[in-house]
Amino acid sequence: MHDIRMIRDTPDAFDAGLSRRNVAPMSSVILSLDTDRRAAIKQAEDAQAAANAAAKDVGKAKASGDEAEFARLRTLMADKKAEIAALNDRAKDLDGQLSDLLMALPNLPYDDVPPGANENDNVEQKRIGTPRSFNFQPVEHFDIPAVKTGMDFAAGAKLSGSRFVVLRGAVARVHRALAQFMLDTHTDEHGLQETITPVLVREEMMYGTGQLPKFGEDSYQTTNGWWLIPTAEVTLTNLINGDTVEADALPRRYVAHTQCFRSEAGSAGRDTSGMLRQHQFEKVEMVSITHPDESDAEHTRMTKCAEAILEKLDLPYRTMLLCAGDMGAGARRTHDLEVWLPGQDTYREISSISTCGDYQARRMNARFKPAGGGKPEFVHTLNGSGLAVGRCLIAVLENGQQADGSVVLPDVLVPYLGGRNTISALGELS
Numbered sequence: 001m002h003d004i005r006m007i008r009d010t011p012d013a014f015d016a017g018l019s020r021r022n023v024a025p026m027s028s029v030i031l032s033l034d035t036d037r038r039a040a041i042k043q044a045e046d047a048q049a050a051a052n053a054a055a056k057d058v059g060k061a062k063a064s065g066d067e068a069e070f071a072r073l074r075t076l077m078a079d080k081k082a083e084i085a086a087l088n089d090r091a092k093d094l095d096g097q098l099s100d101l102l103m104a105l106p107n108l109p110y111d112d113v114p115p116g117a118n119e120n121d122n123v124e125q126k127r128i129g130t131p132r133s134f135n136f137q138p139v140e141h142f143d144i145p146a147v148k149t150g151m152d153f154a155a156g157a158k159l160s161g162s163r164f165v166v167l168r169g170a171v172a173r174v175h176r177a178l179a180q181f182m183l184d185t186h187t188d189e190h191g192l193q194e195t196i197t198p199v200l201v202r203e204e205m206m207y208g209t210g211q212l213p214k215f216g217e218d219s220y221q222t223t224n225g226w227w228l229i230p231t232a233e234v235t236l237t238n239l240i241n242g243d244t245v246e247a248d249a250l251p252r253r254y255v256a257h258t259q260c261f262r263s264e265a266g267s268a269g270r271d272t273s274g275m276l277r278q279h280q281f282e283k284v285e286m287v288s289i290t291h292p293d294e295s296d297a298e299h300t301r302m303t304k305c306a307e308a309i310l311e312k313l314d315l316p317y318r319t320m321l322l323c324a325g326d327m328g329a330g331a332r333r334t335h336d337l338e339v340w341l342p343g344q345d346t347y348r349e350i351s352s353i354s355t356c357g358d359y360q361a362r363r364m365n366a367r368f369k370p371a372g373g374g375k376p377e378f379v380h381t382l383n384g385s386g387l388a389v390g391r392c393l394i395a396v397l398e399n400g401q402q403a404d405g406s407v408v409l410p411d412v413l414v415p416y417l418g419g420r421n422t423i424s425a426l427g428e429l430s
Helices: 004-009 011-020 027-064 067-104 153-160 169-188 203-209 233-240 292-312 359-364 389-400 411-417
Strands: 123-128 244-246 252-261 280-290 317-321 333-341 346-355 367-369 380-388
Touching (some): 004 011, 004 027, 011 027, 027 067, 123 292, 169 252, 169 280, 169 380, 169 389, 169 411, 203 359, 233 252, 233 280, 233 380, 280 292, 292 317, 292 380, 317 346, 359 380
Antiparallel strands (some): 317 333, 333 346, 346 380
16 A cells, blocks of 8 residues: 555656556546545634534523524534534545545556566576486476376366365475475575464455455455455464564564465466466565565575575576566565476476565554654564465476486485485375
């Protein structure tokens, strides 16, 4: 959500920021609503003052026996009461319209975010690792012999429909090992606090992180009004919803491994092969709540945390700085990590790490008390995958595939797999 005072003070800069997000200028509409709302509030205050003055004089008129004045003042008080109610209703309605409009607009990109309309305009920051040279034609994860018995899309479709999968045996074990490895690395080496949160949340929590109102079609809602989280960003960030904390309590750094649910509305034809884009999937999510002065450094730190997972798994990847038109609505800057998938002969996104400034904090009314005293200020929030477990599984399987149909697994997973490092062509850990 945007600061109305900033829009009043710098409407041209606000519109310029929206333009970079391919959104039409909105300052004139916003400021017109704001002017009407403030006028209604002022008129209601003036009417209340007149009513208060009449209330003081009505007793005097009664005591003096001036029945005409008494009647006039009584009528005036009744008229003002009705006028005040109407003006308050109008101010409330205008405030709701203004809030809905501000809630629906995307965040403004930082100045260092490159211009552009879509993923073709993203800028590569670095590339780590060299894609392996195969002496055979590598295949996608679901066609690897070692994987076929442990990745059952037909069973998933029978149970739930398209874009669901059942994992079994060695493949399921590697999937679990990846999540445990990520959690252990983030907690033991990166200083994040492991957190277990619900996957069902109240509607206001979805508003708090920006999934609502604009992107409701991308998520699932239960019949009693709960929403299934599309990512633990929703729960971890909202832990500070409505709170005012001490400055020395920042930063707060959380990590959670959860099931995530997305309807993927409008994503037909986009990276849908195999496990790449599922309605239900698992993610290890990182969230930081920081002082505004520290959020840029925290963004760099969080990106390195996610990169470290890929490097420990010895997976080639590249880090991208997203252009303004390709970022999520709540972000001011986003780094995407794209892992190499030899079966597709390309890089695919496996993590997005975003800094949101005070955009989410304003929606949640989440603040901190400055160390030197003064008025509470909004915190800054950041979030990022550390990593998407299913996509990481895909990358491990495809990069480790062998000519005989087996898969050699990364060394860092061996302690989580009972000392074993291979899935045989028959689908067994060995």
